Amino acid sequence: MLNLIIAAVQAILQVMVVVFLGCVLAKYGYFGMDKQRWLSKVNLVFFTPCLLFSNIASVISIQKLLAFWPIPVFYLTYAIMNYLSSQIITRMIGLSPAYRRFVLACVMFSNSNSLPIATISSLAVSEAAHILFWGSDDTSEAVAARGISYTLFFAIFGNLIRWSYGYQLLQKRDDDDTSTIGGGQDEEIIPTISTYQSFETNNISNSSSDDDEYLSTSNLKRDGMPSRQLSSVTISVDESSSLLPQTNKQHNKQIEPTVNDSIIIIIAKKINGFMSPPLYAAFLALAVGLTPLKPLFFDKQSFLYPSFTKAIEGCGKAAVPLILTCLGAQLYSISDSQHPASPEMKKPVATAIAIRMCLMPFLVVPIVVLFVLYGGQFSTLASDPVFVTMMIVLGCTPTAINLVQITQVNNIFEEEMLRMLFWSYGVVCVPVCTFVVFLALNVVDRML
Incomplete structure (x- = not known):
């Protein structure tokens, strides 16, 4: 025994x-x-x-x-x-x-x-x-x-x-209710870069429209100092992050009725949003x-x-x-x-x-x-x-x-x-x- x-x-x-x-x-x-x-x-x-x-x-x-x-x-x-x-x-x-x-x-x-x-x-x-x-x-x-x-x-x-x-x-x-749910330490919500696109930071400064495509919600320290996520390219993911680049919503609305493969793209993005690298x-x-x-x-x-x-x-x-x-x-x-x-x-x-x-x-x-x-x-x-x-x-x-x-x-x-x-x-x-x-x-x- x-x-x-x-x-x-x-x-x-x-x-x-x-x-x-x-x-x-x-x-x-x-x-x-x-x-x-x-x-x-x-x-x-x-x-x-x-x-x-x-x-x-x-x-x-x-x-x-x-x-x-x-x-x-x-x-x-x-x-x-x-x-x-x-x-x-x-x-x-x-x-x-x-x-x-x-x-x-x-x-x-x-x-x-x-x-x-x-x-x-x-x-x-x-x-x-x-x-x-x-x-x-x-x-x-x-x-x-x-x-x-x-x-x-x-x-x-x-x-x-x-x-x-x-x-x-x-x-x-x-x-x-984010006030009672634990996230990163000493952090608040502001826009940063989506995780799977974070290694493409060289493209973000091209235009404001590019920023719209790659920005999502994450966190930064309250004291206003640069976020550790940004400095070390370890940005957090929120529910909109995916493995495919995000596209501008207004642009999507314009092309949906005219582009033949828009339905396939939408379905692919829906599936991709549910997936993760291990999956x-x-x-x-x-x-x-x-x-x-x-x-x-x-x-x-x-x-x-x-x-x-x-x-x-x-x-x-x-x-x-x-x-x-x-x-x-x-x-x-x-x-x-x-x-x-x-x-x-x-x-x-x-x-x-x-x-x-x-x-x-x-x-x-x-x-x-x-x-x-x-x-x-x-x-x-x-x-x-x-x-x-x-x-x-x-x-x-x-x-x-x-x-x-x-x-x-x-x-x-x-x-x-x-x-x-x-x-x-x-x-x-x-x-x-x-x-x-x-x-x-x-x-x-x-x-x-």
């Missing part, structure tokens, strides 16, 4: 050690707020898409899509449970619409990558590994491989929804993984595998450490500022933690138990101890760490999200995740 406790704690500490190092870097002045925002944006538009492309495209296939059909069913079931519980509870306690969106995002989008993978990797080499064996010829390596495969397949659906619907939930809206990468990965293109990129004998695919995989491996390091630096900034959380901020954070970490285990475990009891006639996965364990773990993990990227880019809910992650991973995660792992292993030991 002690070995199980150690295995669960080790899995959590893998995450917390990197977060701690981010705190150390921030404490000694290597990681200021401007660098944190800049690095978060680089991670969002480059390293995270590389991670999603390499992980999704390498795992997905038509065969696995058919054999792993219970995984999207579990994800959809969890998503519906999270949505309903969040909507009911936040309305009962009287949260504002903006904070209802915040709680919904924190509850719906959990850590479906780094923490579950670390957990199953630790369990596979622990004393508990024999409980997870599926047959007499199973091995610890096979246990870890199956667990990671299930996790990555589950994460595909989480990433698709997180970087589309989740991205929209954590954006500013016109009716939001583009996820769809590209599906296009590669489910088509004959996959051997060109992932066959070790192909020309592209050692040259292109390995390069993308290498860049993707930097995404999670960067997210964790930025998280640690941001947490240090909050603790160093001595700025107490307002009651308006404490309520949604506490609500999200209670739903995500305390309520979900009591909803997830019965669903998995029912699948073990009655799902065997529909899928062989119902008899795999690793699958049962991972479905319980994936349903009970803390809030996704990379949501902090979205809040930093959109410049809203930033302080709330940092406090949410601090309490989730720094305080609640170790005891709750240890309990969840115990629960999963007991279910497997008793029922399989």
Whole structure:
């Protein structure tokens, strides 16, 4: 039993050690707020898409899509449970619409990558590994491989929804009360440059009409000094930011009736406004993984595998450490500022933690138990101890760490999200995740 406790704690500490190092870097002045925002944006538009492309495209296939059909069913079931519980509870306690969106995002989008993978990797080499064996010829390596495969397949659906619907939930809206919602520190709203066009600043001074096309709402310090976003080209994104250049509204009205392709352009902009760089990468990965293109990129004998695919995989491996390091630096900034959380901020954070970490285990475990009891006639996965364990773990993990990227880019809910992650991973995660792992292993030991 002690070995199980150690295995669960080790899995959590893998995450917390990197977060701690981010705190150390921030404490000694290597990681200021401007660098944190800049690095978060680089991670969002480059390293995270590389991670999603390499992980999704390498795992997905038509065969696995058919054999792993219970995984999207579990994800959809969890998503519906999270949505309903969040909507009911936040309305009962009287949260504002903006904070209802915040709680919904924190509850719906959990850590479906780094923490579950670390957990199953630790369990596979622990004393508990024999409980997870599926047959007499199973091995610890096979246990870890199956667990990671299930996790990555589950994460595909989480990433698709997180970087589309989740991205929209954590954006500013016109009716939001910005006086009670945390954004960047000591900032107010004035026009600056949209994120994805911020690297084209050489074009902005051409004319006032060009300014209209590229300006959007962001933040600047109250003291009137130049914004750190402008000085370091790390401009925040609001709800109008997209990957395509913005066009002048009056100009659009003039050309819509006369230009034949205006409808296509409008549709493309609507779709693009809903997309994000990681979501583009996820769809590209599906296009590669489910088509004959996959051997060109992932066959070790192909020309592209050692040259292109390995390069993308290498860049993707930097995404999670960067997210964790930025998280640690941001947490240090909050603790160093001595700025107490307002009651308006404490309520949604506490609500999200209670739903995500305390309520979900009591909803997830019965669903998995029912699948073990009655799902065997529909899928062989119902008899795999690793699958049962991972479905319980994936349903009970803390809030996704990379949501902090979205809040930093959109410049809203930033302080709330940092406090949410601090309490989730720094305080609640170790005891709750240890309990969840115990629960999963007991279910497997008793029922399989």
